[in-house]
Amino acid sequence: MFERALQVFAKKRYLFALSVLFSHAAISANIDLVIKDQHGMVLPNAVVEIGQANTAFKPTNPSVKKLPVAVMDQVNKQFLPELLIVQQGQLINFPNSDNIRHNVYSFSSAKSFQLKLYSGQPKEPIIFDTQGVVVLGCNIHDSMVGYIYVAKSEQVYKTDKNGVVSLPVTTQPLQISVWHALQTAPLENKKMMNIEPQAILPITINTSSPAPRNTFGSQFKGGND
Template sequence: MRNRALISILASLGAIVAATGALAAGEKHVSVQVVDQRGMPIRDAVVEIERPATSTGAFSFPWRNAMAQRNLAFTPGTLIVPRGSVVAFPNLDTVRHSIYSFSRAARFKFDLYGRDQSRTQRFDVSGTVALGCNIHDQMRGYVRVVNTPFAAKTDQNGIARVEGLGGGSYRVTIWHPQLRAPNNEQSEMLSAPASGQPVRAAVILR
């Protein structure tokens, strides 16, 4: 009986260790902090890590492929979507909007549509799609179309947490509408620690 009890305990401990290991593996991530030329954190910069050769197949992000118009602004102001995505543009304002883009990655225009109506657009080319409204000149929005599942936006501390990767050396692309570089983006190799602590990347803003 004692042997059976001991075997049962050891099996339970093994299951706990395996579950803990699986949890830890599922929590691995790479964090990148983006700062400007003064060392100040940059919010809403897009951080993309080149997809490893071992990562294949379709992917999606945990947020919705949607950009609303609310309070005369695009919400969110920057949206990251996989290439080939269909994005919804619901109007949550009491006024009508007409959305357009002259970007190389996508050229389109939605005629005026009102509250609680929506339009959709498919994005088949990777890159940045800058959006505007023909009625409200102050409205600016950006859809960043990516080829990698390893992408995220920076928070108020300038930190983007990219899930699913452990420590290592990666080619990282950073995009921001005010970044002073061709296509408002810069790429570099960064070495991320296995601890998940942020690795810093400095960019120059206009």
């Protein structure tokens, strides 16, 4: 009788452990998102953020390890990288690695600023404390365009050259936002959705080709171009 009870108890423990294992595996599995445009072409550099929330920013607790200073460089009259993803409250440095001067600015609501005509290293980095998308330009070279995505969530990802990103599943359903620089929707908008776990999930973002951008006239060159 006692041995029978032990066998039943051991079996229940085994089944319980097995159920925990499978439920954990189901929750911990990844979802592979494939981001494409309306023509079926894959979209590299699409940003996917998990659990993005429109809440007010709270300054970082001094006891918490500070975020590293991110870098948005300028190389060959281009912003490098073209898309930089940072956390809300992170500092960004804007070195100019060209042998000509640039004037970096943004009129975006998430961050409006201007670094007047300079070369080399600016005086100090700039803090980006509001979530959203910041579009960068250069007053001297109008063809220079860059993007800074300021994320609220620490779980933010970028699609690879095949338009794919793998997301860890921690809750079901999963709330995400999707953004791309070429989207037809306003740049400050993000496509919000709830997704259910499955092996591969296609997502479509309507895009348009960027308008050609030309540099300003020679009156702005002044021997610096």
